[in-house]
Amino acid sequence: MGKRGRKKGANGEKRRSLLLHIAAEEFSKNGYHETKISTIVQRANVTQPSFYLYFQSKEEIFKELVNLFHQKLLTLVQQSLLEKGLEKNSLEEKITGRITTIFSFFQEHPDLTQIGFYMANESKEIKSQIASQIEQNLREEQKNGYFRADIDMHTVAESLIGIIERLTKTKLLNGGTKPEKLANEIVRLLLYGMMS
Known part of the structure; x- marks a missing residue:
């Protein structure tokens, strides 16, 4: 206290x-x-x-808001780890659901997201920690056979943070796109690429 x-x-x-x-x-x-x-x-x-x-002080209340954002986002990302033994045909739906949960948090807390993801001096460190947690999740999922072994999961995690950061700003927080649609577009792009 x-x-x-x-x-x-x-x-x-x-x-x-x-x-x-x-x-x-x-x-x-x-x-x-x-x-x-x-x-x-x-x-x-x-x-x-x-x-x-x-x-x-004003600084203390601001820091608490940044910390609230950071802790909630970190928890959501930690909980997004895919459990062992999933059927391959359920992966797209499971991953989409987990990314939707993150986008929904941003949509439900736009002011907190603006502060923690974009405004705070700590936002760069927050995104770095989130990327590290995503990478850790992806490596575990890779080990469990969900993703190809030749993919650099550091690159995937950093790319995913960049995609989430930009689309949150340009499509989600302005009300342009729903969380489910954004998550679906990201997952389809990452899992299947752009080739027809």
């Missing part, structure tokens, strides 16, 4: 969650430097001293 005593009880947690939600919207819309604590507390209908019961 840190040095500051956080208010206990349902009301305290609701207020803290509300502050996080509003801060995410403000940071996403206005950027870090243009976001003001005074605006966050005004929108949350709390006093500035109340804000400081939960967060020591």
Whole structure:
């Protein structure tokens, strides 16, 4: 809980969650430097001293939002590992479902995604860690016979992060494409290529 005593009880947690939600919207819309604590507390209908019961500074609330994004995304990627013994004909559907889950998280939390994936100084490191986890998953899946042994999974993982990052920005967060459609396009491209 840190040095500051956080208010206990349902009301305290609701207020803290509300502050996080509003801060995410403000940071996403206005950027870090243009976001003001005074605006966050005004929108949350709390006093500035109340804000400081939960967060020591603007930097602390921003870092917490970045950490929330990072931990949730890392968990989703860890859970995307394909289990052993799957039928080959079910792989496309399974992989599509796991990538859809990641895109759905981005779509459901656009402000958090904007902050953690694009704005934060840590975003480069977050993407690097996610790529490493994807590579680890792919190597395990390769060992289990799901993918060809001659493919460099580091290249695949880095490519996948690049594809996800760009399509999230250009097609998902602007409402242009649904998570399922994006995931399906990516999986078909990676599994079958572009040749007719």
